[in-house]
Amino acid sequence: MHTQSPADVPTTPAAGGADGRLTAVAAVDLVKVYGSGDTAVRALDGVTVGFTRAQFTAIMGPSGSGKSTLMHCLAGLDTATSGKALLGGTDLTVQPDRVLTKVRRERIGFVFQSFNLLPQLTAEQNITLPLDLAGRTAERGLLAHLTGVLGLDGRLTHRPSELSGGQQQRVALARALVARPEVVFADEPTGNLDSRSGAEVLSFLRGSVRDLGQTIVMVTHDPGAAAYADRVVLLADGRIAGEIDRPDRASVTEALQSLGNHR
Numbered sequence: 138m139h140t141q142s143p144a145d146v147p148t149t150p151a152a153g154g155a156d157g158r159l160t161a162v163a164a165v166d167l168v169k170v171y172g173s174g175d176t177a178v179r180a181l182d183g184v185t186v187g188f189t190r191a192q193f194t195a196i197m198g199p200s201g202s203g204k205s206t207l208m209h210c211l212a213g214l215d216t217a218t219s220g221k222a223l224l225g226g227t228d229l230t231v232q233p234d235r236v237l238t239k240v241r242r243e244r245i246g247f248v249f250q251s252f253n254l255l256p257q258l259t260a261e262q263n264i265t266l267p268l269d270l271a272g273r274t275a276e277r278g279l280l281a282h283l284t285g286v287l288g289l290d291g292r293l294t295h296r297p298s299e300l301s302g303g304q305q306q307r308v309a310l311a312r313a314l315v316a317r318p319e320v321v322f323a324d325e326p327t328g329n330l331d332s333r334s335g336a337e338v339l340s341f342l343r344g345s346v347r348d349l350g351q352t353i354v355m356v357t358h359d360p361g362a363a364a365y366a367d368r369v370v371l372l373a374d375g376r377i378a379g380e381i382d383r384p385d386r387a388s389v390t391e392a393l394q395s396l397g398n399h400r
């Protein structure tokens with residue numbers, strides 16, 4: 138593990154990462170304070186970090202370290218107190234709600250622990266919903282590729298209640314990727330799955346980086362899940378506490394122990 142202070146991270150992340158590859162998403166001196174006065178909580182305390190395009194990054198850290206807050210601010214789901222949350226050249230912290238809604242719908246894919254499918258829609262209707270809302274039609278080749286790789290071809294007319302948890306999460310993965318978003322944010326995507334279904338989800342995410350050039354940012358507590366990523370970014374007390382390139386289970390576990398993972 139090599140540690141990196143925020144000062145070492147490029148300060149113009151949208152222009153490119155340290156290795157010259159383009160940065161898809163970045164936080165610049167991002168601060169988030171919940172509440173005020175004596176009860177104020179500084180959930181993000183000046184986070185500067187870039188997420189390289191076509192890379193799979195895992196965000197890890199002890200419970201309460203700010204992982205979800207960082208992801209929510211970068212996805213335009215939560216407002217920052219100060220600093221920048223850059224998606225490409227767009228600073229989400231200064232956009233009005235109507236722009237944020239459009240950005241989330243058209244430029245970001247989401248995968249949640251709890252699948253978040255609409256129960257009254259079929260699997261295929263769930264997958265194409267973000268495109269339908271944006272008035273776009275699915276690229277048939279990409280849709281066929283995703284449903285084939287995810288083993289959903291025989292399930293497209295089923296409703297979520299007729300699908301297993303693993304199948305529901307695979308529908309959510311297809312939904313997240315079908316619009317070719319600039320980034321997919323995955324929040325504990327394997328948290329509700331058995332180990333086999335979880336491994337399938339992680340293998341798919343890995344493969345989508347390789348085959349489609351997808352950028353993925355995933356919050357996880359699981360060192361085994363993080364080992365699928367190209368890079369782990371570590372948070373502690375709302376600050377960047379280090380990072381690991383080409384992580385494996387042992388290096389991630391050791392890093393978390395050194396940060397005092399209480400979970």
Ligand SMILES: Nc1ncnc2c1ncn2[C@@H]1O[C@H](COP(=O)(O)OP(=O)(O)OP(=O)(O)O)[C@@H](O)[C@H]1O
Nearest residue numbers: 171172178180198199200201202203204205206207
């Ligand atoms: N809406 C909120 N109001 C007040 N405090 C909050 C709110 N959301 C988060 N916090 C606080 O901000 C800090 C960071 O929370 P966050 O959920 O980002 O951490 P996390 O690393 O994702 O934690 P976990 O691993 O337990 O999910 C915590 O101290 C938390 O209690």
